[in-house]
Amino acid sequence: MPELVPGGETVPLDWASEPDEPLMLRVQSGDTRALELLIQRWSPRLAGLFYRLTGDPHAGDDLLQETFLRVWSARESFRRDARFSPWVHSIARNLAADRAKNRNRKPLHRALNAVGAPGSTTTLLGKIPDHATTPFAAASRLELLAKLDEALRSVPEPYREAVVLCDLQRLSYDDAAQVIGVPAKTVSSRLARGREHLRNALAAFRSGPLP
């Protein structure tokens, strides 16, 4: 039997537990199965990033495609000592910025009326684990969460970007700095300003301590 092209290399069945970097090195050598696994692993998280940065809940599908097409086409540029998370975040962030620029509008504004209605379980803040023990507490929480969703959109872009990358995507200051292309101190400062903007946006709403 001729050697199989797609399945020519036998990959360990537990390769799904491999970290991102070895998988990316497999991609670098042309292994599309490793690319598939990275896509599966990273799609939800990057779709969240696109939603936060563009405000378009439907931006994820085509931006995800573009992101991983670039991962594939730029695979040679992935250094062996690099980490995958900041690398793929850089690609995704640049694509989101291009999208926002091409549409000639500020990111996130379009989503104001599209999602985020109080009580909606599909808003960003609907993802906060619900520890409310009474219907009243649950309703209050949903209202607060929807308000926080709005507040996040009102934060000026450079600050919101730092909040999204550090607080939502959980990147370190150094990784976020690499993604944005600024010093880590700048990320730290922007993050402080972003949190402060959020606090101010929530101030009118808050009547008690945050949950």
Next chain:
Amino acid sequence: MNCTEAKDALSALLDNALTSDEAREAEAHASSCAGCRAWRTEMAEVRQLLRGIDDGDEPPGLSAFVGREVMAAIHGRLLGTKPAPSPERSARRIAWAAAGFSALALAAAAGWAAWESSRRGEKRPDRPAVASPSAEKTSSSVKPDPEPVRPPPPEVPDEPPRPARTHYGHLELRATDAGTRDAARDLFSKWPGTFKSSEPSVSGAFALTIDFEGPASDAADEFEKLLLDFQRKHGASLRSWKYSSETR
């Protein structure tokens, strides 16, 4: 350290992103500045609220199978899995699943196969028009047009004989019990090929590998039917699987 610098530092302190000297300096400022102490408390609340959001969850607007859809699109764009204009062009499909995703991934693989099939189905010859203009103007007062004389079809030169095409497949799967492994062996043994199975691993899983080949005409679809049938019966006992195939 003034208050602006202190706020940056106190925010970073919440993330453990300061050196010990910087942290000490920030703490010293906060201990003597009530405004910055209150600011730090509020920032801690905002941070806690944001960190409670799991951004790894599926965000709004993202379909459950977006990963599969992205894979499908990328396969189409990178690997040329669109319906081939030439019958000589080989089709290739890859379905996979990873440990912990067995049920979802098996469904995704089925969706992938269906997607591939539907794409192939789109490449059908154009149908003839339902009604011709001459048919539309026919009425009881108007004689129907005589049957048009159709020109003979142009002669098509005989195509040179093509070499027979063969479908090659490679399946690896890991089952939680020997019964599932044996069931897979029984099911897939209908296909000519080699079959390898392993003794249970440390984790108690049974791995098996099947390489097979068959006539290209229907082999891909028939093997996918077998896979789907196996999924229905034994999906809960599968820990992982990987399937790749090629028609040449």
